[in-house]
Amino acid sequence: MREYIDGASAIVRGALDAGCTFFAGYPITPASGILMHMMRELPRAGGVAIQGEDEIASIGMCIGASLAGARSMTATSGPGISLYSENIGLAVMGEVPLVIVDVQRLGPATGGATTVGQGDVQFVRWGTSGGYPIIALAPTDAADAYRLTVRAFELADRFRCPVFVLTDKDVAMTPVTVDPDDLRAIPPGPRSVETHGDPYRYHPPGEIHPLHEFGRGAPVRFTGSTHDEQAFITKDRSTIRSLNTHLIAKIEDHLHEIELVDTDPDPGARTLIVSYGVVAGAARVATQAIRRTGRNCSSVVVRSLWPVPEAVLAKALVGVDRVVVAELNPGLYRREIERVAQHCDVVGVNRIDGHLIDPKDIMEAAW
Amino acid sequence: MRWAVPEAEFMDPGTLGCQGCGGALSMRMVLKEVGDDAAAVLPACCWSIIDGPWPLHSLNIPVLHTAFETAAVVATGIKAAKRHQGKDTTVIAWAGDGGTFDIGLQALSGAAERNEDILYVCYDNEAYMNTGIQRSSATPVGTWTTTTPDERPEPRPKKDIMAIMAAHRIPYAATATSAYPDDLARKVRTAVAARGGMRFLHVLSACPPGWKMPADQAIEAMRRAVLSKVFPLYELRNGRDLTITVWPDREVAIEEYFELQGRFAPLEHEPQTVEQIRSDVAERWQALVDRHERTMALAGA
Numbered sequence: 001m002r003e004y005i006d007g008a009s010a011i012v013r014g015a016l017d018a019g020c021t022f023f024a025g026y027p028i029t030p031a032s033g034i035l036m037h038m039m040r041e042l043p044r045a046g047g048v049a050i051q052g053e054d055e056i057a058s059i060g061m062c063i064g065a066s067l068a069g070a071r072s073m074t075a076t077s078g079p080g081i082s083l084y085s086e087n088i089g090l091a092v093m094g095e096v097p098l099v100i101v102d103v104q105r106l107g108p109a110t111g112g113a114t115t116v117g118q119g120d121v122q123f124v125r126w127g128t129s130g131g132y133p134i135i136a137l138a139p140t141d142a143a144d145a146y147r148l149t150v151r152a153f154e155l156a157d158r159f160r161c162p163v164f165v166l167t168d169k170d171v172a173m174t175p176v177t178v179d180p181d182d183l184r185a186i187p188p189g190p191r192s193v194e195t196h197g198d199p200y201r202y203h204p205p206g207e208i209h210p211l212h213e214f215g216r217g218a219p220v221r222f223t224g225s226t227h228d229e230q231a232f233i234t235k236d237r238s239t240i241r242s243l244n245t246h247l248i249a250k251i252e253d254h255l256h257e258i259e260l261v262d263t264d265p266d267p268g269a270r271t272l273i274v275s276y277g278v279v280a281g282a283a284r285v286a287t288q289a290i291r292r293t294g295r296n297c298s299s300v301v302v303r304s305l306w307p308v309p310e311a312v313l314a315k316a317l318v319g320v321d322r323v324v325v326a327e328l329n330p331g332l333y334r335r336e337i338e339r340v341a342q343h344c345d346v347v348g349v350n351r352i353d354g355h356l357i358d359p360k361d362i363m364e365a366a367w
Numbered sequence: 368m369r370w371a372v373p374e375a376e377f378m379d380p381g382t383l384g385c386q387g388c389g390g391a392l393s394m395r396m397v398l399k400e401v402g403d404d405a406a407a408v409l410p411a412c413c414w415s416i417i418d419g420p421w422p423l424h425s426l427n428i429p430v431l432h433t434a435f436e437t438a439a440v441v442a443t444g445i446k447a448a449k450r451h452q453g454k455d456t457t458v459i460a461w462a463g464d465g466g467t468f469d470i471g472l473q474a475l476s477g478a479a480e481r482n483e484d485i486l487y488v489c490y491d492n493e494a495y496m497n498t499g500i501q502r503s504s505a506t507p508v509g510t511w512t513t514t515t516p517d518e519r520p521e522p523r524p525k526k527d528i529m530a531i532m533a534a535h536r537i538p539y540a541a542t543a544t545s546a547y548p549d550d551l552a553r554k555v556r557t558a559v560a561a562r563g564g565m566r567f568l569h570v571l572s573a574c575p576p577g578w579k580m581p582a583d584q585a586i587e588a589m590r591r592a593v594l595s596k597v598f599p600l601y602e603l604r605n606g607r608d609l610t611i612t613v614w615p616d617r618e619v620a621i622e623e624y625f626e627l628q629g630r631f632a633p634l635e636h637e638p639q640t641v642e643q644i645r646s647d648v649a650e651r652w653q654a655l656v657d658r659h660e661r662t663m664a665l666a667g668a
Contacts, residue, residue, distance in 0.1 A: 027465070027501040027514075035501065039514040051502060051514050054436060054470035079411075079434065110411065110432065 003178050007145040007171040008033030010183065011101055012041055014149030015073050017187055020099070021047035022065035022072040024058040026080065029113040030169035031103035034075035055083035059100070063087060066096050067222060069213040071153055071191065075101035077169075078111065078120050081127055088162055089128035090224045092247060095200065097156035097163075097191070097211065099149070100124075104168040106328075106354045115354035116169045118277055118328040122335075124164045125306050132244070133251040135258055136164040136306040140280035143182035145171055148260075148303065150185040155258060157191045159250060160211060166305060168328070170278045170356065198229035202242055206249030251307055259309035262301040263316050269296035271366050272320045272344075274313075274337055276302040279326045279357050286362035297366060308336045317341050324349060324365045326357050371549035373399045382425040384417040387582030389572030389589060391417050392545040393490045394426070394461065397568070400555035401486070403428055405457040406449075408442040410471060411435040412463035413497040413574075414490070436470045438462040439478035442485040450484070457486055457559055464491040464505035468526050479535035482564045489528065489567070492574035500577045507597075508644060509634040511579075520633035524647065529569055533606040538564040541602035541612075544571040546589035550600055550612050557602070571598045579629025588627045594619035596652045597644075601659070608665070609658040621645055 005013075011034055015023070023042050025035040035051060042049040048070070052058035055076055062072040076084065081102055091098045102124055106117035124136050135155050139145035149165055156163040192210040195217020201209045212220045221231035226240045234240060251258070262280075264287060271290075275283035280301040287299040300316045302309060317323070323341050325334040326349040334348045349365045351357050377398035384391030390413050398405070406429045409415050415432050419425045433441045442460035449456045460478075462471055467489035478485060494512050495501040502512040504526040515521040532540045539561040543551040551570070558566040571592055573585035580588060592598035593613055600613040621644060625631040634641050 026470070027495040027498040029498050032498045032501060032513075036499070036513045040516050043519065053472070053504065083436075109434070110415070 001180065003180050003183065004175050005142050005178050005183070006033065006173055006175040007139065007142045007167055008103070008173065009037055010142040010146040010178070011075070011149045011165065011167070011172070012037040013183060014146040014185070015099070015153070016041060016045050017185055018071065018150040018153035019187055020071045020073050020153065022062065022070035023047070023049040023074065024052050024061040024065075025075050026052050026055050026058050028077045028080050030105055030173050031075045031077045031080070031101065033172060034101060034103070055080040056087065059084045059087040062098055063091055063094070063096050066098050067094075067214045069216065071097070071157070073099040073101065075103065077103050077105050078107045078123070079109065081120060081123060085128050088134070089130060091162045092128065092130070092132050092134065093224050094222050095160040095211075097160050099152045099156050099163050099165065101149075101165045101167065103172040104166065106352070112354045114169065116278065116328060116356060117352070117354065118168060118279070119332070120166065121305060121327070121329060121332040124166055132247045133307055134162050134164060135159060135251065135304070136166045137260065138166045138277045138303055138305050139171060140277060140301060140303065141171060142176050143178045144303070146183050147185060150188070151260070154188045157188065157211075158208065158257070159254070160208060161251065164306075166277070168278050200227065200229045200231055202229060202246030205242060205246035206253040208250050255307055255309065255311065258304050258307060259312055260303035261309050261312040261316075262303060263312065264299040265316065266291065266296045266298045268319075269298040270320055271297050271322045271324065272316060273297065273299045273362060273366055274302065274323060274325045275299070276305060276327070276333065279328060282357045282359045283326055283362055285359040286366065289359060289363055290366055302333075305333065308340070310340050313337070313340050317344065320344055322347070322366070324362060326362050326365075328352070328357065372396065372552045375399055375402070377401075377403055377427045379425045379427070381419075381423065382417045383419050384413070385574070385576055385582070387573065387575040387585035388413070388417065389545060389574060389585050390414060390463070390490045390492060393488070393570045393572045396545050396548055396551050397459070397488055397555050397570070398426070398428065400552050401457050401459065401559055404455070405459055406431065406445055407459045407461050408433055408438050408445065410438040410462050410466040411497070412466050413492070414461060414463070416497060435466055437474055438466055438471050439474040439483070439485065439487055442487070443478050443481075443483045446484050455562070457562070460485055460487040462487070462489055463495075463497070464489060464493060465495045465503045467491070468504045468528055476531070476535065479532060479537050479565045479567070482537060484563055484565070486558055486566045486568070488570060490570050490572040492572045492577060493525070494574075494577050496574045496577040509631060509637060509640045511630045511633050517633055520637075529603065532567045533603055535565070536606035537567060539602070539604060540567040540569070540606070542569045542571070542598065542600050544589045544593060544598065544600070546586050547593060547600060547613055554602060554612070577630065579632075580627050584627050588624070591619050591624040591627065595621045595624040596648050597621060597624055599652060599655055601655055608662045609655065610662055611655055611659045621648060
């Protein structure tokens with residue numbers, strides 16, 4: 001028996017299995033399927049799903065719910081991420097565990113509401129003021145969307161920050177056959193929480209302490225301003241430096257915990273194909289086709305886009321002198337690959353016309 | 368002789384509207400009165416599609432597609448520029464119920480409070496139809512949508528957008544529907560003549576796919592909405608002087624309105640909700656009648 005399921009349904013199932021008890025969202029193609037399924041399924045599972053009056057309301061509700069003890073998720077597409085921007089920053093500053101699904105469509109602006117794209121890759125990374133890190137996972141298909149949604153909840157709780165599930169219209173809306181065993185996960189245990197002591201400890205920077213939920217134990221303050229470990233607003237430079245250093249270090253000091261890269265090395269290969277999201281399918285086909293011609297070719301599929309999995313990429317780049325980065329945007333993630341592959345010739349295979357990349361295009365670029 | 372509805376057309380046939388689309392018909396009727404010295408601002412809504420793909424632009428006026436929450440404010444900007452150029456173009460902010468009642472309410476309220484010289488038309492099909500029938504705050508109680516599924520139909524009554532607009536004391540606001548084209552045309556005429564300040568038209572617009580009914584029942588559904596007093600037709604000047612413009616000429620029970628539409632199927636199992644709606648409709652109608660009579664008395668009629 002195999003299931004016929006689209007990515008939106010798989011994400012909802014992943015969220016439920018991960019213990020999500022709160023969802024808020026606003027209609028937007030191609031993410032509405034997640035809202036629709038959540039409005040139906042979450043109440044049945046004993047959770048709460050709310051359709052907000054706009055995106056600002058939806059993410060705001062999620063921040064409140066998360067702080068009050070609910071594993072929370074919201075879902076939207078590019079124009080909705082624009083409206084999330086301020087609250088993404090609030091969740092970064094206030095160290096709020098939160099899962100944000102971005103079902104990418106072709107941009108900019110309204111772009112192509114029913115058209116595939118991967119143009120939000122840098123947007124989710126830099127989508128709020130300050131430039132502080134977030135985590136972003138990019139599923140390659142419906143089953144992966146399930147797995148990475150579960151993983152996103154784990155990471156959100158672990159690192160107390162917004163975690164993006166960066167998917168796209170084709171993964172979210174195209175039903176595919178999936179082995180039911182691929183839609184099972186070990187659910188994360190209960191969130192680690194504390195009820196007393198300073199709720200925002202950041203000494204030493206990078207060490208993450210459990211969340212203090214609102215309404216449990218000692219009263220907790222919450223602020224989007226620069227603050228000390230009790231959330232009292234501060235202008236003290238050394239305190240501010242410690243806080244902001246912590247917001248960076250808590251993610252960058254734990255890269256190995258976050259990195260998710262599918263590597264398919266081919267010994268002796270001097271060409272490496274890099275892909276992520278829906279393009280991974282074409283990249284895998286292209287890799288196999290190249291090998292069938294008798295040539296060596298390696299492939300990596302990056303499933304944790306942010307922070308950039310530099311160690312794994314560096315390892316995959318050993319012996320390589322040509323890198324092909326295939327993506328449905330003008331070459332946004334290629335910038336990151338160029339940074340870690342400075343000794344290589346890095347070329348892009350890019351489509352910005354709303355159509356998927358053909359394996360042939362990747363093969364030609366890898367030639 | 369002058370027809371009650373002008374013969375002039377500023378919308379071409381062959382739009383991308385669904386069969387029986389009340390939203391497309393509302394635009395056609397409104398433009399007949401507004402004429403071609405006009406510009407339309409469309410936020411995300413069905414009309415961002417209905418207009419048509421290149422080269423099949425269906426409107427003979429300039430159209431500006433804008434972000435979901437910005438119909439009223441982009442229209443405000445256009446009007447300011449036109450005024451600066453000494454032109455009196457009618458700038459229409461044309462938004463659905465989601466873009467008016469929900470995400471666009473803040474911009475709408477701002478424009479109304481500043482009394483911007485724009486004509487804001489909400490074509491209300493009572494849910495987010497373009498994205499696949501999700502509920503909005505214009506969705507009536509008891510309705511099925513994809514986000515208020517059968518087991519939990521819409522639990523709350525429709526937001527009273529006219530009361531919100533009245534609270535802003537704008538010069539002119541009216542409810543209308545294409546099932547009463549002469550009434551709609553006259554209200555558009557009045558709204559255009561009231562230029563200089565904010566005008567708001569709340570136009571009920573049937574959506575056969577979203578209301579779950581055959582396309583040829585669209586006009587009948589809108590007519591029954593008025594006759595059953597679920598959607599009374601009235602106008603409001605300066606937020607105070609209210610006049611009912613269409614008095615139902617026959618009794619139509621609310622059930623006769625509901626039964627045309629599959630979206631109200633959950634009500635079959637909720638007799639208390641139906642009774643609640645019946646009493647709400649009667650109470651609201653009586654309040655409108657009282658205000659109408661007070662307006663008449665003040666005018667010495």
